[in-house]
Amino acid sequence: MNYRIEELTKQEAAYIGEKINEIVPREVDADEEEFVLKVENEAGETVGWCVALAYEYHWARVLLELLWVDERYRHHGIGSKIIREVERIAREKGCRVVTLGTASYMARPFYEKHGYQVFTSMKTADGYIDYSLVKYLDSDTHYYMPADNSGAKYKVLPGNDHDADIITNGIKTYSEAYEEKCTRDDFCKKLVNKDGKFAAGVIANVNRGFEGVVTALFVEEPLRHQGLGTYLLREVEKLAKEKNAPVVLTSAGDWNVGFFKKNGYLVRGELKDVPKGHVCYELYKNL
8 A cells, every 4th residue: 555654633633524524414504503501499509401512513403412410409300301491492493303322320211201212222341331312303202291390490591611511520420430441542543645645534542441433534535445444444443452442333324334334334223314314323343
């Protein structure tokens, strides 16, 4: 191969993101928009939080990244109040879909009561199961009302970066009781020709003993079908094996899933009609 592998620069990583955004089908022209919500009780104390992202990849989707309720105030309808507000904002923004992730030790039944359905699941190295769930807002779903509706006396307000830090730290602390700690190795590499010109790049990471994750992979259009993408994918898999990670995960759409399937990746779940008229896939390869 007439290319050499080198470290990817921050500028080149940004370039990969821009080029992938040009390839991925757009559903809306709006830029990604993060919003934070908090719930206060009658005394003005914050007892619940969430962080969500609208228009990810320019799709009419809201990703509910994090949701957390203070342990002392659970089972009072506060989480349900947050969910309803997220969905209201999603509809207000013209979004059709809300997606989220959770684990078997967390809140899957809670989300299912609110009309969310599992579209991806995978057993983790420490024995738990990670789930991805979806709710299509234009579909009729059962309206769930908590048995304890004391959440009605709480109010939902816009949050800020400080609130986002609180929820991130809260969930991290909670998860540490269940999930084994692991060391992460970033793998951000590129292939360049003999003149040092960028040809292809990959952004990935490996959680030692757990899994490798391919976040982005791009090959310049004139150089495709020459094995450059496959070469970079194999390098990620090689590192994963070295770090005792038994599986590599990635995501793809119907516009590029064929490449990963040819390289031995299998579908573990699919998100239909996201973006509209397309299918997004979650993929894995056992090493």
